Amino acid sequence: MKTYDFDRIVDRHGTNAVKYDALTDVFGRKELLPLWVADMDFATPDFILDALRRRLDHPVLGYTQLPDDYWPQIAAWIEARHGWRPDPAWMRFIPGIVKGIGMAVLALTRPGDKVVIQPPVYHPFRLVPEQMGRRVVCNPLRRTGDRYEMDFEQLEALLDDDCRLLLLSNPHNPAGIVWPEETLRRLAAICDRRGVVVVSDEIHCDMALYGHRHRPFASVSDAAAHCSVTFGAPTKTFNIAGVVSSYAIVPDEALRRRFFGWLEAGEFHEAPLLSAVATRAAFTPEGDAWRRQMLRYVEANVDFTDDFLRRYVPRIRAIRPEASFLVWLDCRKLGLAHDALVDLFVARAGLALNDGEMFGPGGEGHMRLNVGLPRIRLAEALERLRAAVDAR
Structure with missing residues (x-):
């Protein structure tokens, strides 16, 4: 079975990726680590890209x-x-x-x-x-x-x-x-x-x-x-x-x-x-093998996030997801109002996350973290957060 590399860094800047190229419009600055939009920074699997390329070989x-x-x-x-x-x-x-x-x-x-x-x-x-x-x-x-x-x-x-x-x-x-x-x-x-x-x-x-x-x-x-x-x-x-x-x-x-x-x-x-080309290539045994490897990597990223916060930023708690690559962060023990919490993540830590208030009642004091990215980038983000909290 093929082994896929989820540690590979893929530069998405300049591709009109919302996650990267809309940072200035949404957060007012572009030099942020983007952990907000719910797509992953892993390369789209090769068997899907190959299927798309084969179809595009036809001239009509x-x-x-x-x-x-x-x-x-x-x-x-x-x-x-x-x-x-x-x-x-x-x-x-x-x-x-x-x-x-x-x-x-x-x-x-x-x-x-x-x-x-x-x-x-x-x-x-x-x-x-x-x-x-x-x-x-x-x-x-x-x-x-x-x-x-x-x-x-x-x-x-x-x-x-x-x-x-x-x-x-x-x-x-x-x-x-x-x-x-x-x-x-x-x-x-x-x-x-x-x-x-x-x-x-x-x-x-x-x-x-x-x-x-x-x-x-x-x-x-x-x-x-x-x-x-x-x-x-x-x-x-x-x-x-x-x-x-x-x-x-x-x-x-x-x-x-x-x-x-x-x-x-x-x-x-x-x-x-x-649409049909990509879906048919995904929903195959090869697609399921990729999916299983991706999920194990995401699980390890969730574990890494949870362990890091427990050790170094205990006032922020990761609510471990039962599904998806999105981690709900409970930041209420920081005691910060909404604007101050957003400022901590954006201005002080240099991170772009979705703030909890946008999700409605019950979201106050929370942030949504996307862990669908190479672990070295996730580690950098968490170290930035640690430094920002320690400097308060």
């Missing part, structure tokens, strides 16, 4: 359709890793997960309807429906120690006839939670009973760590299958976010007609030429 880049084995290949990949085989008839291309959320909001709700989110959570969950004229209501996660749980009592009280959608982060971003099956079943029972559609963002599903197992929301019960729209993609796992290659899965026929009909009316379900 005209209109294309998805190959006949495209959806069966994705369904087989999901079954092999998550024990659920969706019917290809339930599946459609979408042009990105955030765009898919926007499309679900437009297709399944009306202006003024309520959309439920569970903060602290990925900030587009709030921004997209708000900007589309929907009312966002919060069902905040409950925290006990380093664990987060859903507050079902508050959810039951919150839901009314105006609630149409609940946006679920599964696995959870930024806390890295792999939701237990019983939690998902209970959520499905409540939402199905109250006529609420659950849009489950499962883009990190193939990145479960430390032996944890992802559970597709739609697979946990008949109620979940009845009320769910699931979004997935190979883009996070294989570091191909610049190649839009996402999909929706809708088991329920009536819901499928509503959502897929909306997609098809605007031809939003039509995949760009290179």
Whole structure:
């Protein structure tokens, strides 16, 4: 089996990479170590790049359709890793997960309807429906120690006839939670009973760590299958976010007609030429071998971060993720207000992270750290943080 080099430094400056080339626009300075945007600094695997190059050897880049084995290949990949085989008839291309959320909001709700989110959570969950004229209501996660749980009592009280959608982060971003099956079943029972559609963002599903197992929301019960729209993609796992290659899965026929009909009316379900090429190259045994090696490296980076902070910066605690390359940092023991905490990381440590407040209630005093990078760079970032905290 081929061994991949995740210690290799890849210079992304000048490639229009948001993570690097947007630093000045977002943080006001460019000389920062970027640990914010949720893509990895590992080279995209060679077998994907080779597949793209082979396709580009053909001199015509005209209109294309998805190959006949495209959806069966994705369904087989999901079954092999998550024990659920969706019917290809339930599946459609979408042009990105955030765009898919926007499309679900437009297709399944009306202006003024309520959309439920569970903060602290990925900030587009709030921004997209708000900007589309929907009312966002919060069902905040409950925290006990380093664990987060859903507050079902508050959810039951919150839901009314105006609630149409609940946006679920599964696995959870930024806390890295792999939701237990019983939690998902209970959520499905409540939402199905109250006529609420659950849009489950499962883009990190193939990145479960430390032996944890992802559970597709739609697979946990008949109620979940009845009320769910699931979004997935190979883009996070294989570091191909610049190649839009996402999909929706809708088991329920009536819901499928509503959502897929909306997609098809605007031809939003039509995949760009290179999307299928990259996805088919990723969802293969070779892709799975790369994925497993990448996850072991990410686990070692999480361990390195946790150990370093415990030893040298004990007032910052790493909440160890059960999935993904994102580490939720609890900085509350520093006793800093939001602006002072951001200043510590940006101006004093020279680091670019996502600040916790953008993830909504419960995110205060936290930062989100991307550890999907060579360890030498991660070590440099943590040493910078150590020095900045020690100098306070």
